[in-house]
Amino acid sequence: MRNALLVRRLALAAMAGALLSIWAFPVLWALLTSFKTERDVLAYPPVWWFTPTLANYREVLFGSSSIVPNLVSSMVVSVSTTLLTMLFAVPAAYALARLRYPAKRASGFYVLATQMLPPVGLIIPYYLALQRVGGLDTYAGMIAIYLTFSLPFAIWLMVSYFEDVPFEMEEAALLDRAGRLRALWHVILPQVRGGIAVTTVFVFLNAWNEFLFAVVLGGNRVRPVTVAMFNFISVEQTQWARLAAGAMVAMAPVIVLGLLAQRHIVKGLTVGAVKGGGRR
Amino acid sequence: MNKQGSVAIQGVVKRHGSVTVLHGIDLEIEAGEFFVLLGPSGSGKTTTLRILAGLESVNAGNVYLDGEKVTDKEPGERDVAMVFQSYALYPHMTVAQNIGFPLKMVGQTGDTLTKAVADAADKVDIGHLLDRRPGQLSGGQQQRVALARAIVRQPRLFLLDEPLSNLDAKLRMETRVELKKLQRALGVTAVYVTHDQEEAMTLADRVAVFMDGRIVQVASPKEIFGRPAHASVAGFIGTPPMNLLAATWQGSDVFLEGAGRVRVGVTSTDARPVTLGVRPADLRLAPEGLAARVELIEELGDSHIVIATLGSERVKLRTEPTSPLREGDRVQLGLTPDAAHLFDRATGARLN
Numbered sequence: 222m223r224n225a226l227l228v229r230r231l232a233l234a235a236m237a238g239a240l241l242s243i244w245a246f247p248v249l250w251a252l253l254t255s256f257k258t259e260r261d262v263l264a265y266p267p268v269w270w271f272t273p274t275l276a277n278y279r280e281v282l283f284g285s286s287s288i289v290p291n292l293v294s295s296m297v298v299s300v301s302t303t304l305l306t307m308l309f310a311v312p313a314a315y316a317l318a319r320l321r322y323p324a325k326r327a328s329g330f331y332v333l334a335t336q337m338l339p340p341v342g343l344i345i346p347y348y349l350a351l352q353r354v355g356g357l358d359t360y361a362g363m364i365a366i367y368l369t370f371s372l373p374f375a376i377w378l379m380v381s382y383f384e385d386v387p388f389e390m391e392e393a394a395l396l397d398r399a400g401r402l403r404a405l406w407h408v409i410l411p412q413v414r415g416g417i418a419v420t421t422v423f424v425f426l427n428a429w430n431e432f433l434f435a436v437v438l439g440g441n442r443v444r445p446v447t448v449a450m451f452n453f454i455s456v457e458q459t460q461w462a463r464l465a466a467g468a469m470v471a472m473a474p475v476i477v478l479g480l481l482a483q484r485h486i487v488k489g490l491t492v493g494a495v496k497g498g499g500r501r
Numbered sequence: 502m503n504k505q506g507s508v509a510i511q512g513v514v515k516r517h518g519s520v521t522v523l524h525g526i527d528l529e530i531e532a533g534e535f536f537v538l539l540g541p542s543g544s545g546k547t548t549t550l551r552i553l554a555g556l557e558s559v560n561a562g563n564v565y566l567d568g569e570k571v572t573d574k575e576p577g578e579r580d581v582a583m584v585f586q587s588y589a590l591y592p593h594m595t596v597a598q599n600i601g602f603p604l605k606m607v608g609q610t611g612d613t614l615t616k617a618v619a620d621a622a623d624k625v626d627i628g629h630l631l632d633r634r635p636g637q638l639s640g641g642q643q644q645r646v647a648l649a650r651a652i653v654r655q656p657r658l659f660l661l662d663e664p665l666s667n668l669d670a671k672l673r674m675e676t677r678v679e680l681k682k683l684q685r686a687l688g689v690t691a692v693y694v695t696h697d698q699e700e701a702m703t704l705a706d707r708v709a710v711f712m713d714g715r716i717v718q719v720a721s722p723k724e725i726f727g728r729p730a731h732a733s734v735a736g737f738i739g740t741p742p743m744n745l746l747a748a749t750w751q752g753s754d755v756f757l758e759g760a761g762r763v764r765v766g767v768t769s770t771d772a773r774p775v776t777l778g779v780r781p782a783d784l785r786l787a788p789e790g791l792a793a794r795v796e797l798i799e800e801l802g803d804s805h806i807v808i809a810t811l812g813s814e815r816v817k818l819r820t821e822p823t824s825p826l827r828e829g830d831r832v833q834l835g836l837t838p839d840a841a842h843l844f845d846r847a848t849g850a851r852l853n
Binding site: 389394396399407411 | 554577585589603
């Protein structure tokens with residue numbers, strides 16, 4: 222009996238470990254690669270023991286092909302996109318979740334339907350449209366394009382969080398003379414804090430990691446880090462070590478954001494407020 | 502300041518799509534009254550309360566508070582407080598912040614706010630819980646926080662939507678008593694929704710009984726029990742409720758097919774189809790009367806409920822636990838003339 226339990230646990234742990242390593246391998250491999258010289262990178266069979274070097278980091282941060290300006294570029298695009306998205310998505314999602322107005326169902330479906338369009342099909346229309354208005358290779362143009370897919374996604378995600386807030390809580394706030402806006406601010410928004418954190422992280426991640434639109438619609442003035450990293454791959458050769466170092470540097474802000482947001486994604490905050498509440 | 506808390510509802514109609522929830526109700530509630538809206542679920546009582554609160558609009562009719570028309574006013578402009586069935590506390594705020602919220606919303610701060618919160622909390626005995634959050638409280642404590650939040654701003658009208666239904670039986674009875682005391686002490690008008698007739702009977706100065714979106718009777722609990730205005734009220738009030746039997750009323754007698762006849766205190770010249778209502782406690786064994794057969798006896802401890810067939814119908818009677826009745830016995834049942842309630846068979850309206 223006892224042994225059976227032990228075996229079960231070991232088997233579970235082994236399986237979990239196997240799945241985890243599949244997930245972690247590329248990341249760890251890239252991390253190792255970023256400390257290798259180009260010679261060690263190309264060694265076959267792969268070497269596990271090598272003399273680590275910081276040369277790649279020095280190059281991608283301070284060298285001639287520094288990606289720091291591109292990180293700034295990415296930051297401008299991603300932060301602006303995220304802030305604008307949340308600014309519009311939160312009230313829009315609240316309205317979709319709560320208010321009664323004509324064609325509510327249709328507009329809800331429209332928001333979701335925009336997510337069904339394959340992005341590839343939009344590149345050329347977007348390119349032409351931006352060209353017309355002089356928006357190619359500008360921050361404003363890039364951010365506007367990012368909003369077209371981040372906004373529907375954020376609204377769709379936030380609606381479900383708003384729908385989880387009991388109606389009565391809001392009605393109580395209305396009776397407590399808060400009015401609709403203050404009820405939203407003081408009572409409803411604190412309930413969906415976790416949702417706002419999750420949505421912010423996802424929107425930022427999508428914008429930060431976006432490559433397809435950036436490479437086509439950007440160029441010289443607006444050149445996010447994903448595009449810059451692509452330059453380590455050229456016709457003659459691929460600079461794997463630098464690419465890996467660049468990837469590691471580009472990952473850092475996202476990891477920091479994830480850690481920061483995690484503290485706010487508190488589960489079960491609504492438990493006990495309402496009988497039968499606390500569905501999250 | 503005209504802040505008495507009297508309520509008038511005139512001809513209020515409420516529809517949800519094609520369903521009419523309220524068919525034009527009229528109601529007058531006096532200032533300082535403890536007024537209960539009683540009825541089965543779906544009868545429109547909660548909708549009426551929500552209309553008073555301003556949380557629901559009306560399709561026709563008007564609502565007046567202290568003579569002032571408030572039909573189209575926002576909930577926050579009506580100076581009413583509400584305790585929700587789910588309590589609807591704000592989970593991210595402490596108890597003190599919850600109670601203080603209605604005052605904070607009108608700009609109160611500092612010592613006056615703190616003192617008002619402490620006073621309200623003391624009135625419902627939760628002064629020691631002010632720093633907790635709702636999630637850390639028991640159901641009974643949460644309920645008190647909801648009460649404190651409602652009384653803290655001394656509203657002119659206090660609305661309660663089945664506030665005790667989430668408490669266990671013992672706590673419910675204790676809280677019931679305290680609620681009544683609190684309302685008396687504050688002198689505030691209370692409108693209280695419940696489907697629990699015992700709550701209605703113990704709490705109310707007056708009760709409005711709702712059936713299918715209409716008010717069928719407004720009266721004191723005593724009168725509702727003693728002289729139900731309608732067969733549906735009779736069949737809803739009492740544990741177990743009144744027996745309702747199809748019968749024919751002629752002269753001063755009521756005939757029950759296949760069971761016999763009983764004498765009632767009033768006379769009808771022609772034969773008239775009626776519903777005879779008798780409370781289980783008013784039915785007793787008699788030397789002659791209605792022939793019945795005992796089917797089942799439920800022992801409740803302090804009394805027995807005897808279920809008997811009478812003609813083609815089934816009746817319940819309440820007896821002493823010492824009653825010699827056994828299941829299967831054939832008996833005669835009688836009632837005193839003034840224990841008979843007569844209702845029109847077609848309309849359900851009271852006839853005597």
